[in-house]
Amino acid sequence: MLYYLFEYLDKTLDISGTGVFQYITVRSALAFMLSLLLSTIYGKRIIQFLQRQQVGETVRELGLAGQNEKAGTPTMGGLIIIFATLVPVILFAKLHNIYIVLLTVTTLWMGTIGFIDDYIKIFKKDKKGLKGIFKVVGQVGLGLIVGSVLYFSPAVTVRQDTGKINIFRVTTENVIVQAPVEEKSTVTTIPFFKNNEFDYAELLAWTGDGYQKWAWLVFIPVVIFIITAVSNGANLTDGIDGLAAGTSAVSVLALGIFTFVSGNIIFSNYLNIMYIPNSGEMTVFIAAFVGALIGFLWYNSYPASVFMGDTGSLTIGGIIAVLAIAVRKEMLIPLLCGIFLVENLSVVLQVSYFKYTKKRFGEGRRIFLMSPLHHHYQKKGYHESKIVTRFWIVAIMLAILSIITLKLR
Template sequence: MLYYLFEYFDKTLNIPGTGVFQYITFRSALAIILSLLISTVFGKRIITFLANQQVGETVRELGLKGQAQKAGTPTMGGLIIILATLIPVLLLTKLNNIYIILLIVTTLWMGTIGFVDDYIKIFKKDKEGLKGIFKVFGQVGLGLIVGSVLYLHPGVVLRKETPKTIALNQTENVISQAAIEEKSTATTIPFLKNNEFDYAELLSWMGDGYENWAWIVFIPIVIFIITAVSNGANLTDGIDGLAAGTSAISVLALGIFTFVSGNIIFSSYLNIMYIPNSGEMTVFIAAFVGSLIGFLWYNSYPASVFMGDTGSLTIGGIIAVLAISVRKELLIPLLCGIFLVENFSVVLQVSYFKFTKKRFGEGRRIFLMSPLHHHYQKKGYHESKIVTRFWIVGILLAILSIVTLKLR
């Protein structure tokens, strides 16, 4: 909203200085500051409100040290993340940008699913919350919307080959527009020199015109990624500060990818896809990172509030949509390695338990407990140490992901 107001001041009234709102970097800086202020200053009020409503966490007895003391801690803290993200986004972004629209829809959609789940757990006293099948339906529904929009919307285009020549004159840099923007389901394969792959090629066996059927592959892939990442974030939210901290690291790395992919000069220099209009997502990412860091003010050990499914499902959904939009979804196993390992530890534990029970008559376990962070708690590590080390691993994975821009 402020973007359009200052655009009016600049282009119609010619007020000096108001043109600064045209710059993504300036609006991103404002977004992260505003989201930090909202999440830290107003976060305390939200936590107090949740406590007054007796929105307290019910802690299962898992035999973990310090777990019992967390009973009654306010949950649904994901509301802080959602509000601290959306308010700066509504004020500072171009609201007609299709990528921003998709991210707003994702935030509200996944936030609603998580809120319903938390509401059932707390107020209906049902520890299982929203049944898994309904969560999956919600995730699949969002994936269907996102995949369809990215495939069909005329504003979602890219340039696989960015122009190499930049002509200079006295007033500005003029970039050749010889490269053509086109609809495509191409994505980026990390670590390879010729690192572009079009999902449509999976249907090349169909003969001429196979490109017209690319949605058969593309949309299910989008659905799978959104479902997997949102569930991965949900499983990672188990100890104070773990999900919020590791997510902030991953999102910050995605912010770098988004900025360079949406800037024709940087994408040309790095020889990567140029995705027109995607740079606007940088403002959303800045607000999202600010909200996550601000949330950590209250969620770090010992936590004053838990994000609940309201936050964790939203975080996973946003990360997935960001990665898909900027054509870096194949980097998710590396960039979100913490989510992957947490998810995989549960799958391994359950599968091995069922296999050994069928084979030997009794179930056996690989880990002392899953997800993986609980395994280390069982081994006697303090949760602050576990969280810090997971953050360090997350930083290393983020750096390695960023290096893929030139490491091929």
């Protein structure tokens, strides 16, 4: 909202200095600082409110060191992340921007699913929470919305051949250009390859002429799969203090770099990458989101004063997925979100191998001492703070490698 106020003050009343709000970098910095303050200052009040409501975590008997001490710790802390993200976005972002609308809907949608799940676990005393089928339906529903908007909305366009862009006048973030026409496209980026653009529509080329108009049959299911997979991956990673929030902050920060350069015609031209008009506005949302995650770590680091619960983990996964898809970097998710991937795979491998060996040998066997993977290391005797720190280091390495793909192809 402040963006529109300062735009009015600048263009109508011509008040000196108010034009600074036109710059994404300024608004992103303000969004980050405000979200950090909100999550640290008001986070404590939210935790106290959750304590008064007796929103305590029920700990399963897993035989892990320090696990029983966590019983009764408030959960639903994802409310802190959602609150500290959306308030700065409402204040500093262009609310009519299609990408900001999508990210806001994603935050509220996934936050609601996670909240219902946590509510059932805590107040209905059902440890299983929301039935898996309803979670999947919710994730698929969001995927349908995001996929349909990205495919059909005229506000979502790309310019692929940035090498033909001629810049006549340059300021910090506003330029006058002569460039190829913006177009609707289902093209995405394949990392580590030269001429690394791939169009999902090409998968239907075998159907004959006019296959491009049916590209949504491929694109929307891909969006649904990615949102479902990443949100579940974030959910599994939320197992020990600070793990999900810390690794997510690193991944989102890397996505912020991709978003800024892809939405900036100067940098996209220099790096020879796909230019996505209006996508740079997502940088404001990302700055607020990273600030909220870091602020949440103030209370979630070991020993945690609050857990994010599914309210937070599902929201985090959904936002990361939508960001990656919107900026056409979804094929980088296995690398950028490698921690999520490994955590997911550890569960799949553990369950599959256990069922296979039980069927073949009459006795189930395990690959890991316990899954997800972070619990395996806990079983081996590592302190959870050491596990979290090392996972953060790995996440930073993966993020740097992901950023290098801007030129490594």
